[in-house]
Amino acid sequence: MTRLAGKVLCVDDEPGIVRSLQWLLQKQFEVFTATGGAEALELVKQHDFDVVISDQRMPAMTGVEVLREVRRLSPRTMRILLTGYTDMQAIVRSVNESEVFRFINKPWNISELPKVVAQAITIAKTQPVEAPAPEVSDDAPIVANGERILVIDDDPDMGRAVSDLVGASAIVSYTRNLADAVGILNAEPISVIISETRVGSIDATRLVRLMKSKHPEIVTVMLTAESDADTITTLINQGQIYRFVPKPIRTGYLKLVLQSALRKHSALASDPALTFRHTVEATSAGAMESLMSDVRQAAPHAETAAAAKSGGFMASLGAGFRRLFGAG
Amino acid sequence: MQFRLVRYFTLASLGMFALVALSLIYFERQQGNFFRQTGDEQRTFFGEVQQSFAKQQEESARRDLLTIHESGNVNLTRLFANALWEKDFAPFVAQVQAIDVDGCQAIADITDDQGKKAVPPEKKACFADIGKRITTLPGFKAIDAKVFDSMKKSTVFKIKVFDLRGITVYSSEHAQMGEDKSTNEGWRSAAFDGVPKSELTHRGKFSAFEGVVENRDLISSYLPVLDPGSSRIVGVFEVYSDVTPFLKQIQQTSAQIRATAAGNQQKLEAAGAENQAAVDATSHRQLATIAALLALLFGALLVIVTRADRIIQQQEADRAQVHQQLAQSEKMASLGQMVAGVAHQLNTPLAFSQNNILMVKDALQSMELPMKVAGRLSSILEDVEGDKVTIKVSQLKANLDKLQDGNVDVAMLQEMLKDVLGGIDQMSELVVNLRDFTRLDRAATTNADLNKSLHTVAYIAQTVIPKNIELIEEYGELPEVECNPSQLNQVFLNLINNAAQAIEGPGRIRVRSSAAGDKVRIEVQDNGRGIPDHVLPNIFDLYYTTKPAGEGTGLGLAIARNIVTEHGGDISVSTRVGVGTTFTVTLPVRQQPPLAKAA
């Protein structure tokens, strides 16, 4: 029996939960439990955990708060959030503040959970940690050296806002349709994707997820006016999105997000090993095909640059997809 | 109370119209009366004018007649005097002067019982004697014949002659000879002033020259006889002339005028009556027109008001429906929240129970082989007589790791199952509380233990409100309260939800109960943000909310107050900004009979 392969901390205010997590994981890992945030953080200070699994809904401290503190105290520790009750605000915060590795829904799958934990432990043990980000203030200028940023949104103001923020230090491409986005992604090395969850009538999260699985060094920021918790859960688990920005967007906040996204990208680019910390779950089968057919259907109606060209558009689009994401 | 627009309008306007109609009729009457009165006055005046005119006409005609006859008589007298006085009467009168009359005249007049002077009979007889003496005088017969001769066939009926003493020296009616006229107005005027005096009289019987005549109008004139050649009065004539035909004519004319006047009056009256009738008719028409217009106005207004009433009622119904829909949607929203909370609450025991059972199941599976081995071993041991047995272990060795896998910690499995039982308890507690909360299987109004209700609500609320809000239950001894518990549950849930929503971050909600006399008191206290002064007066208003759209409908407290009031209770609030808020619900233990039915 391969035991004590890693140190795991399980946090939940319900003793039944932590006990059963312990029973489930103790065969393979060294498991600690805590029934409150304070107790958990105390343990984090004493031990060097590879993974912390925390429930979201707890008295005194929420799971997001616990994981945020864990990230601060022990950056190399991988963070997993356990949620039963979908609370949008908590999820958005878990993405932005705690940079969680995975969401696990209650009740969990008893054969999957140990595998996710094992994967997280492997990453924690083998992959380097990026240097902790210095605190950034609102008025600090954006640091960039010619990175390419792709903005995908129905609203052209979004592209303009991003251009205004980065100025000449980065190159901003704006598009309102996914076919163009595929073209741009093929043509240029993109560092940051800022995308609305829905573009036109098409679910754009699939593109982001697919991109992330092939190009983990791309940092993704999602914008949304309204979204459901399931979408974000999927985005985190399959797309490892870097930040989630609810609309309406305040310029100050967008600037902050852009700044740290660019920094994140330069860290990932300088040390490709870091990207393992953002390993994604296997994208659901057929995601590329369904995205491709959606884009094709929408293409004749969209005023795309490609549409103006010959009838070879479909062929070139298909080729673009294949080049981007491989054979599928 | 409902405002009965149509009814009130109908009553008020009909009353008003009746008043208007009455005053109109009154004023029309007044006007008609005034018309009639002035018409009557005018007619009377006109009639009087006509009558006085007719009278004046007759009087002046009579006066003219008198004047004409008088002057005719004067001329006649002159003629007569010229013809008879010198030769015949003068000597005759001179003869009469010789007769002494002083004796007769000395007889005093008497005053009768009515104060009127009258001539006593002996005086009359005295003068009659004198008259007889005169007739016996010579020359009387000749004079008398001459007079008769000249007066026959004339309108003169009688002639008398008086001397300056007033004695009748001659009369064509012989019986009157000797009569004393010295006190007579006419005689005096003629004898002393020389002024003729005439008088119109009507006589039933009169002895004229040609005999006695009947029913005659006569003018008698006293005329002075002047001595021819001088203007000395020497005697007095009295001439009676007949004016009956003239007078008749005058009377006829007068009657004609009168008749015309009467005709005019009649015409005037007819015209007046006609006018009056016309005025009356006009006023009636006017009244009828106004009445018709008023009726039309009433009809039109009634139509408008009825329509407005219908629209108002429709709007009322619409609003009620919207309210109901909103209340329904609020119910659905809080129901959704509750369901989500309950789902989460259920999810936790479900998660670990599932995990544990699956693990126990796996463990049991891995124990299958060791159990089989142990079973086989025990049956072998049963058959063996001695205390040694030889077992071939080659097969067992091949399955060694499986046997080792099965070497599970049974105590741990028992722990797992104990947790599962605990989880099931949690789930059933939830189910019981849910059932108590909804109370769908209970009577609406019962005697309820409100502490139990409060606990149920607190339990349900806890599934929804954030976990860093502590809910403290402090219940006092309570009597059973007659109420509709499912409605009160809604009140308590609304209050606890509001309290939780007022708290940002960690906080504390206290739910307290206590009894005081025939009342119970329930308090929900929070240490949230409190209610600012400008918000406080509105919190119980329907749809008043300070929460963003989609989070609050503003129905919570309005519904709570409604329910509490229906129970004959009271809900009040005390708050301090930044410190917290306490809502207090006071309920009577027993319901008033009508409320018990309504609740």
Ligand SMILES: Nc1ncnc2c1ncn2[C@@H]1O[C@H](COP(=O)(O)OP(=O)(O)OP(=O)(O)O)[C@@H](O)[C@H]1O
């Ligand atoms: N405990 C409290 N503390 C502070 N403010 C309160 C409290 N309870 C009620 N209020 C104020 O009273 C307002 C009206 O409350 P009410 O329960 O009627 O509606 P709501 O809570 O806004 O909406 P809903 O109950 O329909 O979700 C609230 O918007 C809030 O401003």
Ligand SMILES: [Mg+2]
């Ligand atoms: Mg409320």
